[in-house]
Every structure is written in C-alpha cells, then in structure tokens.
Amino acid sequence: MVHIKRVELTNFKSFGGTTSVPLLPGCTVISGPNGSGKSNILDALLFCLGLSSSKGMRADRLPDLVNNTQTAKGRASIEASVTVTFDLSGEDSPKAAKAQSEEGTEEDQENSHSPLPTPHSPTEWSVTRRLRVTHQGSYTSNYYINGVSCTLTELHEELSNLRVYPEGYNVVLQGDVTSIISMNARERREIIDELAGVAAFDRKIIQAKSTLDEVKEKEDSCRIIETELTAQRDRLSQDRAKAEKYQKLRTEFLAKQSWEAVLSWRSLQAQQEKLVHEIQTGDRNSNELTTQLTNLNSEIVQKTDQLEQLNAHVKALGEEELLAVQSTLATQEAERKQLQRQLTELETASQETAKRLAQTQQEIQKHRLSLEEIAETQIVETRFIASSQQQRNEAQQALQNSREAAAEIASASEAWVQQQTAFNRQIETLLQTLEPQRTEQAQLRERNNQLQQLIQEQTQLIERDEPLLTQKQTECNQIETEFNASSEPIQNLAQNLSATEQELQIQQETQKRLLSEQREKQRQLDKIEAQAQAQQEVQGTQASKVILQSGMPGLCGLVVQLAKVEPRHQLALETAAGGRLGHIVVEDDSIAAAGIELLKQKRAGRATFLPLNKIHAPKFTQDATLRFASGFVNYAVNLVDCDRRYKDVFSYVFGNTVVFANLEGARKNLGLYRIVTLDGELLETSGAMTGGSNTQRSALRFGNAEAAESDEAIALKSRLVDIERVLERCTEAIATLSTRTKKLTQELTEARQVRREQQLQLEQLHKDIKNLTAQLEGTRSQLAQNSEKLATAQSRLEILDRELPGQETHLQQLRHALAELEASQTPSEWQQIQAKIKTQEQQLQQRETANKTVTC
Helix, strand or coil, X not given: CCEEEEEEEEEECCEEEEEEEECCCXXXXXCCCCCCCHHHHHHHHHHHHXXXXXXXXXXXXHHHHECHHHHCCCCCEEEEEEEEEEECCCCCCHHHHHHHHHXXXXXXXXXXXXXXXXXXXXXXXXXXXXXXXXXXXXXXXXEEECCEEECHHHHHHHHHCCCCCCCCCCCCCCCHHHHHHCCCHHHHHHHHHHHHCHHHHHHHHHHHHHHHHHHHHHHHHHHXXXXXXXXXXXXXXXXXXXHHHHHHHHHHHHHHHHHHHHHHHHHHHHHHHHHHHHHHHHHHHHHHHHHHHHHHHHHHHHHHHHHHHHHHHHHHHCCCCHHHHHHHHHHHHHHHHHHHHHHHHHHHHHHHHHHHHHHHHHHCCCCCHHHHHHHHHHHHHHHHHHHHHHHHHHHHHHHHHHHHHHHHXXXXXXXXXXXXXXXXXXXXXXXXXHHHHHHHHHHHHHHHHHHHHHHHHHHHHHHXXXXXXXXXXXXXXXXXXXXXXXXXXXXHHHHHHHHHHHHHHHHHXXXXXXXXXXXXXXXXXXXXXXXXHHHHHHHCHHHXXXXXXXXXXXXXXXXXXXXXXXXXXXXXXXXXXXXXXXXEEECCHHHHHHHHHHHHHHCCCCCCEEECCCCCCCCCCCCXXXXXXXXXXEEHHHHCEECHHHHHHHHHXXXXXXXXXXHHHHHCCECCECEEECCCCEECCCCCEECCCCCCCCCCECCECCCCCCHHHHHHHHHHHHHHHHHHHHHHHHHHHHXXXXXXXXXXXXXXHHHHHHHHHHHHHHHHHHHHHHHHHHHHHHHHHHHHHHHHHHHHHHHHHHHHHHHHHHHHHHHHHHHHHHHCCCCCCHHHHHHHHHHHXXXXXXXXXXXXXXXX
C-alpha cells in the first residue's frame, strides 16, 4: 500500500537547517511536548503537497512559514523547502492493481506523455516545494516531482491517482473532529462518500447531467430551428404552388390571346371579303351603266347619222319631199327626246351608283386607296360628261328652236301646216301620256330587278342562318348538358379533397406525436447509454474496446470471452470475478506493453493486461471436506469451462473463491474462505459481507464480448425501432396524401375552370342564338315586305305592258298620217332654215363626238 516514507524540512517554521522525519512502517503517532513542532510536520505535509492555504497552516502569509533564524543573516533571499517521499513498493499487489483498474480515469492518460514520472514507478516518488522570499517582501513558490519542475495542477493530478485530494479528508486538522461531530447527516454522508471514493462518481454523474442538459438545450435549439425551417419550407411550398398556378394561367392567357387574335383576323378577313364582294358588285353595276351609256351614245350617233342622211336626202329630193322629211324628222325628234329622257334616267342612276360606290370606297379606304383614286377620277369624268351633255343639250335646244322656226316658216306658207300642227299636238299629247308610262315601266322593271335581287339575297341569308342557328342550338344543348353533368364530379372531387386533407392532418398529427415520443425515448436512451458509457469507462471496458478493435497480434481477448459457464452459476461467478472479467489476456508482456502505449497515444483510458507468459496464480489446496458442507456447490475455478492454456488466468481471477447455493450455508464458513452465493452475495475472509439488489451489477457477462444492455435500454431501442417504422409509414402516407391532395386540388381547379369556361361559352351561345333569331326575324320581315312590293310592282308592270302597245300603235298611226300630210306640201323658205339646221346639226355632231371621246 502506498504510504509516506519520510519528510525532509529545511528552514520551515520551527525547523532550522535540514531535518528528516522518517515515517517507517508501523509508525502510528508522533508524540512530544508542547511546542516541539509536532503540528509543524503536518503543516509541512500540507505545504509540500499544496493541500491547504497559509491560513490552514497557521500563518498569515507564506513568507511567515520561513524559519526566523534565516531572516537575521542578512542574505539577499531566504529559502524554505519541504520534501515528501512516498513508498510505492506495494503498488503492484493484486488488490492495488484491482483498485487502480477500477478507478482508472482519462486524466491519467492525458498526463501519460508528460516528462514527469508517474505514481506507478517501481521505486520511490518524491514531491518538493521551495519557497524563496526577498527582503522586499516578494516571494516565489515552486513545485518539483522527483526533481522535475511542475505546476500545482499537475501535482494534484498525480496525487489524485493516490486518492489524495485538496478538498478530501486525507488530513484531519485541529477542530475537524468537532466540526464533523456537529455536522448534519447530509454533510456527514458527503464526507463518507468522499472517503469511500463515491463522491468522484457523483461528480462525474453531475458532469454527465450537465452535459446532458447542454445537449438537451442544443436539441431544443435545433428543434426550434427545425420548426422555423419547416414553416419556411411550407411557405416556400405555397409560394411555389402559386407560382406554378400563375405560370399555368399565364400560359392559358397567352393561348387565349392567340386564339382571340386568330378570331379577330378571321373576322377582319371576312369583312374584307364582304367589302371586296360589294366593290366587285359596284364595279359590275358601274360597268353595266357605262355600257348602257355607251350604247345610248352609239344610238345618238346613229340617229344623228340618220338625221344627216335624211337632211341630205331632203336636199336631194327638194321641195316635193320636204314635208315627208319633216314628218320623218318629227318622228325621229320624238324618238330622240325619248332617248334623251332615258339618258337622263341613266345618268341619274349612274350618279346614285357613283354615290354608293363613293360610300363603299370610304368604308374600305384603308384597303382600297387606289380604287378611291379611280373613283374620284371617274367622278371628275362623270362631271365632265355631265357638262358636255349640258352643252349638247343646249345645242339640241338651239337645233330645236331652228326646227320650230322652220315649222313656223312652213305653217306660214300654206294652210296644210295647221293640219300638221294638229297632228303634232296630238302626237305631243300622246307622247306626254306615253313617256311617263314608259319611264314608269323602266323604273318598275329596275325596281323589280332590285327587289328580286334583295329577295334572293335575303333568302340566301335565311338559308345560311337557319342551319347556323340550328347548329348553335344543338351545341348549346350539348354544352348545357355537359355543364349540368359537371356539377356532380366537382362535388365528388371536393369531398375527396376534404377527406384526403383530413386524413393528411391525422397522419401529420400522428407523425408529430410520434416524433415527440421518439425525442423523449431517444433522450432517455441517450441518458441510459451515457450512464452505461460512464460505467464502462469506470470498468475499463472502453479501453478494452480500443485494444480489441486495434487488431494487435497476440491478443487472446477479454477474460469474460475465454470461458463458458452454466446459466445458474453465471451470477455467482461474475460477482466473484468483479472487474477482472474486463482484463485483457495477451500472449506475452511485450504485447501488453504495446497495448499500454496504444492507450497512451489514443488517450483511451486504462486497462489491465494478463500476459500468459508471466501470469502466476496463487497456489492453494482445495479442501475436500467442503463438499460435505451444507449448500456447497464447488470452487469457482472448477465451474468455468475454458481452454487449458487459460487455467492460470482463471485461477488468478477467482483464486480460492468457493461457491455456495445460499447465504445461510455460506455464513457457517464465514472467515474461512472467500465465498460467493448463487444469488450474488459475496463473503470475504475478513468477514465483510456484500449483497443486496443487482442494479449495480457489472455490465460484463460470460459469453458476451460487449457490455450487456439493460432491459430498459433494450425496451427503449425496440420502441424506437417501432416508432421509426411507424414514422416511415407515416412519412410515406403523408407524401402520398400530399401528392394526392395536390393532384385533387389541381383537378378540382381545372374542373372548376372548365365549368367556368362552359358557362361563359354557354352564355356566348345564348347571346349568339338571340342575335341570330332576331336577325332571322328581321330578314323574314324584310323578305315579306319585299315580296309584297315585288307583287305590287309586277301587277303594275303587267298593266303597263298591256296598255303601252295600243298607245304605241296609235302613236305610229298619227305619225304616219302626219308624214302623209307633210309629204303633200313644199314651203318656199325651207332652204334657208335647212342650211341653218344643217350647221347646228354639225355643231351638235361635233359636241357628241367630243363627249364620246371623253366617255371612252
């Protein structure tokens, strides 16, 4: 056992010079009179090992610890030192090795690379403290281990391996006994725990709890961050859904715009075709009128030529045929007037056509600018023609006046002119009656043609609109049926969406509850594993794992792995072996040394190695009489089934431990043998008895290389596996339901959009049907009116067709009588007036020629 071998004091308090106090084995007390320095030896121990302040050493400050005789010698500095030497010769005993194995800590491994000698050196171990004080009152204090300088912290770390603590109770000072007696039960229990070494475990437990609290705080912080990230993810998911919806609606909007542009283009194209058709119709009407005008001009030219021929013939015939020529001239004059009236009507119709054409050209001004210029040119030419026709009319009027003068001359010469005048009056009267009828007949025919054309167009329009109306009504009925039928699928989709959302909410709540339970179970499991980890570190199993996983050659394994035991003996043998079950069995001591170096390098803790070439079990003789003892089972080493080469190892582990069936039989041999019962009670040869519940049972088990898990940890892991499996199903269900919800939402939106489009299409069809119905009714009404007008015009035209031939025959008879009358007379002044008429006719011919040229 480690103990203090000697204490050397140099100029410390009452010890002047150097004094060595040996503390040999068996020394229990230092006695002497008051003031001899007994307490100063204890103060020297406290001073050297750094276990107390100057107040605890009965000094106000450290310089007061220096011997007073040194201060009077006038030196530059004075020095006091104390050296404490420990005897480590009993450190390698089995009990010390077991104690060191059970409380091996990570702090020892951290100092394994320091230059300081360790407390496990095979010889002595010394600690020195030197105090140097100057005349100014300043001082320095230094610590040395085996002559090597070190710090107070390093010294305390080395002393902790010897279970010497500054706050411990290794030293009982004056008044400590009284204070212990006056302590309450809790404070006294803390002292006992400190002495028993339990306080170190309590400090580790507190440290582990503090670490767990920090982990819990970090977990809460991570959970808060996760909640925020989840909410942000949900918001971003909603924004993404809105963006996708916007993109889809924008695509549909652009497609609708394209269709609208196509429909507008088609409508404008239809209007353009209609206007082109109207222009072509106007052009045809204009060409027809121009043709009629040309024909009339040709007839006028022909009549003028005939008139010239007649005049020439009159000249050739002389006085005898003058009256016949005059009669023919009067007839042609009447025909000419009739042609002039027809010409006037045609010109009026031409002007009206020009106006309609101008209106049509104004409507399509953007598309037909060139046609407008042609129309304007035509209007100008028409005006010029009108002016030329007016001049021609004036010439004709002059010719008429000349002819009237010729008639007057002819009436003045003979009495037959009166009869001629009477005939002329009758002809004029008949012409005044006949000409309006002819004009009315022409107008009625023109009106009849127009009405027939209108009736034909309206009939075509009705024939075109009636199938279109029927088609619209059919389409309207079909869409109305689809619209009415689309209500039920939308309701079904809405119900499915609601049910899916409710199921999704249930799954999410289940997932949330399971996650909460998983966090709680994981926290409990982490706590249990942390406690198991701490226990493994105390038992050395953590270091054993590092060695076993390193794959070093020559490793045989842990003691607990090298044997098999019966289940009924397992508890007793594990209790008897204790921490030695975790020792590592190797082939030789060089492998053990390499394993220790590996643990130092990795700072993995401490472990005990059992080299097969060096291990020697204590020799003992088994008592044969024990088999007759009540409850005796066998020696522990005999209950182990192992390889022959490991017999010494298990002899070292169990020694002379005896296994009894129960505590009652074991008590009879208490103090004679080291006994363990099948229930785990341990009876030492010293008389100590250990037993109770098995909650602190070692985690190492025979037949298991790893530390066995507790039932609570196994149950927690099983529950966590179940929760993980249920969570996976919940996650899959949530993903499926989310996809289904999104799909149903999209389908519902599309169905509602389709229903809205059908509603708009239905409204548009109703509007189109209403417009077509109104248009058809208006067209039919106009068709009926135009049919009535056509019937009236046709009846009037039939009357005129019946009356006009008789009047024409009467007119021809009058003209024939007039011609016979005029053929019987010869006026005397006819030649002069005839010359004047000829000149005027030539002028009229010239104007007609000019008018014809302009028209062409």
